[in-house]
Amino acid sequence: MNVSPAAGAKCQVSFTVNGEAQNVLAYPMQRLLDVLRNELGLTGTKEGCGEGECGSCSVLLDGMLVNSCLVPVAQTSGASIVTIEGMSAHALIKPLQEAFLQCGGAQCGICTPGMILASAHLLEKKPEPTLSDIREGLAGNLCRCTGYMQIFEAVTRAARRRVAK
Amino acid sequence: MRADPADYKLVSPGNLPAVLSLLANEPAQWLPIAGGTDMMVLYSAGKLPNRKLINIWNIPELRQIKVFPDRICIGAACTYTALRRHDLISAEFPLLASAASWTGGIANQNRGTLGGNIANASPAADSLPALLVYDAELTLVSVRGERRVAYPSFHTGYKQTVMAADELIRDISLPRRFSGYFSHTRKVGARNAQAISKVCLAALGHIASGTIRDVRIAIGSVAPVPLRLHETERVLSGKKIGPTVIDAARNCAVKEIRPIDDIRSTARYRAAVAGNLVAEFLEKLGAEGATS
Numbered sequence: 100m101n102v103s104p105a106a107g108a109k110c111q112v113s114f115t116v117n118g119e120a121q122n123v124l125a126y127p128m129q130r131l132l133d134v135l136r137n138e139l140g141l142t143g144t145k146e147g148c149g150e151g152e153c154g155s156c157s158v159l160l161d162g163m164l165v166n167s168c169l170v171p172v173a174q175t176s177g178a179s180i181v182t183i184e185g186m187s188a189h190a191l192i193k194p195l196q197e198a199f200l201q202c203g204g205a206q207c208g209i210c211t212p213g214m215i216l217a218s219a220h221l222l223e224k225k226p227e228p229t230l231s232d233i234r235e236g237l238a239g240n241l242c243r244c245t246g247y248m249q250i251f252e253a254v255t256r257a258a259r260r261r262v263a264k
Numbered sequence: 265m266r267a268d269p270a271d272y273k274l275v276s277p278g279n280l281p282a283v284l285s286l287l288a289n290e291p292a293q294w295l296p297i298a299g300g301t302d303m304m305v306l307y308s309a310g311k312l313p314n315r316k317l318i319n320i321w322n323i324p325e326l327r328q329i330k331v332f333p334d335r336i337c338i339g340a341a342c343t344y345t346a347l348r349r350h351d352l353i354s355a356e357f358p359l360l361a362s363a364a365s366w367t368g369g370i371a372n373q374n375r376g377t378l379g380g381n382i383a384n385a386s387p388a389a390d391s392l393p394a395l396l397v398y399d400a401e402l403t404l405v406s407v408r409g410e411r412r413v414a415y416p417s418f419h420t421g422y423k424q425t426v427m428a429a430d431e432l433i434r435d436i437s438l439p440r441r442f443s444g445y446f447s448h449t450r451k452v453g454a455r456n457a458q459a460i461s462k463v464c465l466a467a468l469g470h471i472a473s474g475t476i477r478d479v480r481i482a483i484g485s486v487a488p489v490p491l492r493l494h495e496t497e498r499v500l501s502g503k504k505i506g507p508t509v510i511d512a513a514r515n516c517a518v519k520e521i522r523p524i525d526d527i528r529s530t531a532r533y534r535a536a537v538a539g540n541l542v543a544e545f546l547e548k549l550g551a552e553g554a555t556s
Contacts, residue, residue, distance in 0.1 A: 107270045107271070108273075125269075126269035126270055126272070127269075127272070127273065127274035127275075128267075128269040128272040128273075128274050128307065128317065129269040130269075130304070130308070149308055150305045150308065150309070151301055151304070151305060151368070151371070151372055152458065154369065154371060157371055163345075163374040163375075164370055164371045164374055165371050165374055165375055166371045166372065166375075168304070168308065169299075169300045169301055169304040169305070169372075169375065170300060170304070170375070171274055171297070171300060171304065171317075171319075173274045173276060173319065174274075174276075174300070174319055174321050174322070176276070217370065217371070220370065221370075235365075235370070236370055237369075238369045238370070238458055239368065239369015239370055239371045239372060239458055240369070
């Protein structure tokens, strides 16, 4: 086992972010959210509530959707992380992006990175989701602009377009 | 005041014996952290009393689900997502699968753990009434050895448990003898998704020759601990379900619970809803339970 660090000691955390190996020196209890934004400059991940209720800070951690405000960075050692910036290489980004634009699924934009990641996470598991699947998949992501219906419609449209291909 | 990460330690021993020796060597100093869905909220708000944390997210034996002929044994750090995906849990322990499905959103289900829900010991936790009616047994481990605790005797008061400072929940064992029961669960909160319960019921019933042979009812958020309604169950045992029996059960349930007014609801509302949920369960048990 590793020796317990003194309080105040930073530790090396090595992980993969958006396909690139990264090495950061951080306090072990620093939130993954803060490391992504402040150390790595990946400001696409937003802070909303800071307590796991709103989903603005959603990222994929080893393929699992998580709220990065609730993850201590030391727990991500060796992990693979995908943020909204890394989604540009994802097969689902084109249909999702187009559908969000067409349906008015994005307004102020703060929830949008989290919505896109949660939608991609859902569509990977369920390529043809029902409305209730979509509601459940996005239940942890709050939006104060759209009223949600446009977002649900966008995800439905993105799924249909992808399946049609 | 926001927490300053520089004030905190977090170590990752990576195996169970090393975690237990840390817990034993400096009693009450170290706090285990798994998915962090409760603790990181306290931490960020500057309300986490402990400054030393032990990572138990990466301990493989806490993440296993083992199936035996007579029981299923769930590692304490299994996530709600793992519970939802497990075929045998869905088939034989639907109350637990349902509770897992409505605990937080998907992101929190990917990180929140059953053992964390138990150790955090909130009377509003959604999975705990299910564990009560399924006769769960916990295995607590420490450097001193292991002991089994019947889940109903685990909680001793509001956020108080029988767990010693050097102990960790290793697994949760459920006997496989309820798959023939009719089961019903219902959560009442401010909204369906991601809201903490005002009242949450989990219940099992078994009817033979038109009368109740066995009935098990537990409710969350109506007492300092998740509560099994033993008095109400006694009122129902051996009875035929009908309006008089349902009324008697409703009245007994309302007397048996000890709800309070708090941020999420009032004692009066909780008592009314708890009574209604018991009545709703019995109506369904009467209508659908005889064939199952």
